[in-house]
Amino acid sequence: MPDETKPPASSPPEAEPKPTADKTVPLGGVKATTSGSVQSEAKSGEPGGVPLPGTPPTPDPGLAPPPTSPPLKAGSAPAAAGTPTAAAGTPAAKPAAPAKPAAPVPTAWNSPMVAKLKAQFGSGMEALTYLGQNYMTVDRSLIPEILQVLHNDEQFDYCVDVTAGHYPQREKKEFDVIWILYSYARNERIRVKTQIGDGESIPSSVPIWPAANWLEREVYDMFGIKFDGHPDMKRILLPEGWKGHPLRKDYGILQQDNEWVQINLGIESGQ
């Protein structure tokens, strides 16, 4: 049983956070990408009546920057096209949690910053919010520029984390690379996601945030995603000669173990 991967869940796990950046999965026709504009649901305010988790990340005393907290102010600015079907439709796409009331869904994230970025980068990016947490999915080709802009112009000066996820059932774009960013000045936390395929590399963000150094090495170690321009792109946690990248879903734990036992001890592994 402990064997490598979990079978991909019935529906792709990234069902709703998916960006639809360049016409990937249309997702049951719910979200129609309208030329890089926002598509949002009507009742974004209280999605399904589920109370928001106790600590919405934004309401800091005093600092409270404008852009965050869209779930509280429903459909604040552009808020296009509240199609009621959207709210009803998305949960249906999810197989899980039958007992639970309708689960929260990602809604469009509107803020001056997003508007500015959209104006600059056009259809390559999409900004959403889920459980009060904002994130944007951007096209891989935009990656160095948009991060640079976020750092230089939008004051996201703290790179909290760089990590990745593996979705083998996706065609060609198997990997998510995720930057979690934080701005001390705005007390705001966002995530930037992009998708890349196996064997592709991605520009390093170490020149932007030195903090990304080890984090990118760890992503390389665990997922095999190479970062171009990284000063020291090598494994960090696993030894140099390690085979495979453990956090990929197709990495066989038992197979590795058996092999090692076979080679080093000359016996069959008892597992």
Next chain:
Amino acid sequence: MTEPTSSLSHLDVEEREKPFLDANELVINMGPQHPATHGVLRVILRLDGEKVLGLECVIGYLHRGVEKIAENRTYAMFNPYVDRMDYVAAVSNGLGYCEAVEKLLGVEAPPRAQHVRVILTELNRLTSHQLWLGTHALDIGAITPLFYTFRDREEILKIFEKYCGARLTTHAFRIGGLQYETYDGFEKDVKNFLTFVAPKIDEYEELLTTNRIWVERTKGVGILSGQDCIALGVTGPVLRASGVKWDLRKAQPYANYKNFDFEIPVGQNGDTYDRYLVRMAEMRQSLRIIQQAVDALPEGPIMAKVPKVMKPPVGEVYHSIEAPKGELGYFIVSDGSTQPYRLRVRPPSFVNLQALDKMCRGQLVADVIAVIGTLDIVLGEVDR
């Protein structure tokens, strides 16, 4: 704070691979078995005499693949594993994980559970800081504070033991609240402890704060400016000692920290001495929080309504808390099944350790020891 920190990035990117052609260079391998590397950290030092020209950390000796394990365990089953990361602050790890999953599930722990969580987490912050102080002082050569801090840490561990049966890897919290009601006399124990430990913290300070040798060994050692900290992603007391008044408990309050009145101690110089002072002040602030929490401990349920089989809706969430070492984050991707599709831990020690090279260049070997101590790393968390 808004200024880009280009100077630092240049330093790291360009000078790192500059070969040291000096024939007098001495390469020393410190660790993985070394008394001052706090576990299995291996530091390769390049020395000119006693001066550090550069260093490289080799980590991973304690790698257990926590993130991979998480993908093969249910949400509740994974809970004890997080205790094994930062094993001196197991309660904090558990708090971060439970809150992250709760956020994903859309539940909130009841007030009483929140209060108990705060009490235990702050007690745990105290143990973590005490252990840091003892070992840090030991590294610098003062052997006595170690025993004083361990004597007092014992009292906290006793409270943990009475509460949940474990002293170190406590597994104190459950997703949705607490497993156990507090034992009889919990409040009394905590209050007794508060009165017991306050003078003890003064005692540590008496031994060190004005000790000439201590001050000389720590002042101006391993300086990290606020900008450097931000650029390198350093958080926690190290960041605050550099003058950045940022604490997740205030900036983005979690649990019910917003109900408590406490201050964020900050330093000015960002050197080892300031980090020492900040942590000492934090210990006192923790006492304040515990006092308030235990005084206002509400009655009520300790567990929110959580399904037996937890299947969070499809989605992803990042939740981070202020662990004793810095920002401890959990990024969880759910595919709607009972197990996380992807669970990423953002370990503070791991990120903070990156700053070691920057802090040690140009210093002496003895300062490397002081800086490793002051970063307060736990290798279980660095390697995960």
Next chain:
Amino acid sequence: MLDYIKSYLTSNLTPGSAGNMFWAFVYIVVIFLGLSVAVIAMNWLERKILAHMQVRLGPMRVGPHGLLQPIADAIKLLLKEDIMPAEADGFVFWMAPIFVVLAAFTVFIVVPFGPTHAVTDMNIGVLFMLGVSSLSALGIVMAGWASNSHYPLIGALRSSAQMVSYEIAMGMAVISAVMMTSLNQQGTGTLSMIGIVQAQQAQGIWFIFKFFPLGLIAFFIFAVAMVAETNRAPFDLPEAESELTAGFHTEYSGFRWSLFFLAEYSAMIAVSSIAVTLWLGGWLRPFPNLLTGAKWDLFFFLFPGITFLFLAGMCFYSTVRMPKHPLFRIQTIGLAGFGVVLGLIGLILFIPAVRERVQDIYWFSMKVAAFMYLYIWYRGTFPRYRFDQLMKVGWKILLPMGLGVLILTAGVGLWPLIQQTIWNR
């Protein structure tokens, strides 16, 4: 032959000075044994005292209150496998601990435990002591170099630099004390260890109080430098555990290591002896000039016996407090027996004839013991200096202070003469 042996007994010189080789040899053996016992006792005391400073108990299992722990350790060390690194320079590696031990023990030839209780009384005693004790730096360098390993090498380099630096400051302080001997009424100066104590006796003042505060400052400089000389906390950089694992003796184990250990402790005793001799009146009892009279004489004469009786009392007190459990029966009996032995020694010390012979040694040892306690106390209190700070303290603080004290001592000492020659011309 017998006459040759007996002839010394009437002498009031040290055996070496009297030219009696038999008694000199006896003294050497006695000092060697006594020193070994002192090191063992020191080992136990250090662990116990340090432990009690640190809210713990220290060794408690081997023997009552861990009294036999040092012996157990010694046996363990002797039985341990003797490892020599493959890449080490065998001969030098082998020589180094012997060198250190020889240097540490040789200095005791001139240590005056009493007016006649020394192996010999050299007229260059102080010089001999400083010279020989600084030889141990050579042994440490040999150990560090021969180990062919990085940590010992750094430890050895630190050690040599440290010893050389502090020897200078130490020398300044010693010279100022020696100068004080020459400033007595008779105008005779001396480098002989016994002569220095006798000078203090003749002048009626311990040099620590002479020319107040000059003597005190010189003593302070020496007291700091001697800790650095012996590589003890807070100047234990050559063996800084948290930095260099174990410093110059990282590659040593078993018996060789125990030789380093022995040398370290006997060096501590040696430098403390110098300090006691130069500034604290050597074997003289406290305040020989202030507290005179038969009453005070009797009071101080009783001290040796009372000390041992007190120790015996401590033993009996602990015996009573031992756990009443069959497993502890042997320990309890042993402790009581130890107390009885101490008590008997104490009673013997009340015999006037014995007392007369022993009291000089007693006072000398007590003063040295006070220094030993200070060593332990430092270790429990201070963090370790960094190397550059150590050098700074040595060169920028202690050395100028030492020079100043030296010049001032000379000036103050010459003052009567200057007055005489200039004003009374």
